[in-house]
Amino acid sequence: MSSVEGADTVVRRWLALALESISAHEDELGRLDAAAGDGDHGATMVRGLRAANAALSTATGSAGDLLSAAGGAFADAAGGASGALVGALLTTTGRTLGNGPYDTASVVKALQAALTMVMRLGRAQPGDKTLIDALKPFVDALAAQPADAPLSVAWRAALPAAMAGAEATQSMIARRGRSAKLGERSLGHPDPGAVSLVLLLQAADTVFATS
């Protein structure tokens, strides 16, 4: 993702692969959500990603513009808390990246802005058993990579932090979101929002590796 021309194609390929990956895990995400919520997380993510991909089929502009447009379409189609939060994650990342550059340092800055926005909107902190518990370790790990490292290399190096973060939500008790109402019943299951975020980050890794 070194040239501005290539970056928009990367965004399109990423969202297409993300839809494929989340669709393949839709039932699993639904089951995780049903353990302490209403079981619709997989369906919500699929609905949002379909709309994001549809929006990109007519959208033009830079990678930043595309991410921003995808976020708006995602939020509106998905609805719910996940819709608003993942939508804001995409939109804020896109707006901060703008017309580039799309190097590791810029992506770190954009994801840090997105993390702040998602935490503010969702009023969630690390440890509350939300997607923040995968996103924050990932952003921190990405920020710790050498600023001049190629994005694909830095991204892959940061991925294990996101996976470990999602895994760690198993032993957390939900304090935000609908599952917060169930307190200890959420113990033993990872947060579906954290799991789906890892899938999105992994899809990006696959795309970076082949672009």
Added chain:
Amino acid sequence: MTRLFNDPADFREELIEGFVAAYGRLVRRVPDASGVMAIDAPQPGKVSVVVGGGSGHYPAFCGYVGPGLAAAAVMGNVFAAPSAEQVYRVTKAVASDAGVLYCYGNYSGDVLNFDMAELRCQDEGIDVRTVRVTDDVASAPRGQEEDRRGIAGDFFVFKIAGAAAARGDTLDEVERLARKANERTRSFGVAFGGCTLPGQSAPLFTVEPGRMELGLGVHGEPGIQSSYMRPALEVADLLLDTLLADAPPDAGSTVAVLLNGLGSTQYEEMFVLYKDINRRLQAEGLTPYKPIVNEMVTSLDMAGCSLTLCWLDDELTALLDAPCASAAYTNM
């Protein structure tokens, strides 16, 4: 089991279309938005009460739109809050010069999306306020009332807010009365069986035969505690013990009562239960005011029921008695 649908992805859109086709005498579709508005909305000088939430809870939320009740309902997909964009579009369609009151159950997805829409509307100069319904005593302990989720108590809060708006009260006053109604409303429920989303083959959760879940959520979240199945008499006492222990301060002795079916509980069973609820209310020195035994906030095909009490005073009673017409509730 949800049996009647076409493409599950079109469930919300098709239900809105059918609802408007059936009840066009009371509501119309909000153009380019997932919602319906009252045929007489907006009215100059009168506050518009906008309700909403996920679908799957009929009559909540579109069933409460009409003259004297809500001006509009924003409708999300099944069990998913409507997006901020849809809330915004519906608000724009019904905003009057007197302002808008958002009234909805306290769930994080709804809070997020309604709050985002509220900010956007305020930026455009529309005076929007919010009262979240927090009646479910099972969802947070006393002292943390504002963290509780909203269930069947929605109905009393919507009715009182809608009546105040129809009377021509200012936005400050409609907000105050809705807040007061919410502060004096408590609900508690029991579930006997789960519910199944359209297109899904298995329920979200199951209740073991011979057992029941206490403190159910209308989204099919499992309850907070499991118990053996008890006779109706004991269920009535269990519901009332919990609610009476949580009575608001300065409660008074007149209560509006709603025994609410969750989707697949028989009306006859609920009347059997209501007999014991009524007996116990009388024994406690409480006077039930125009009780309702009906399905008012459901959860698809969930088996179970909830009991809601709203401790009334003169001003709330007058608003509860005010005329209204909607698909699910008419008072003339």
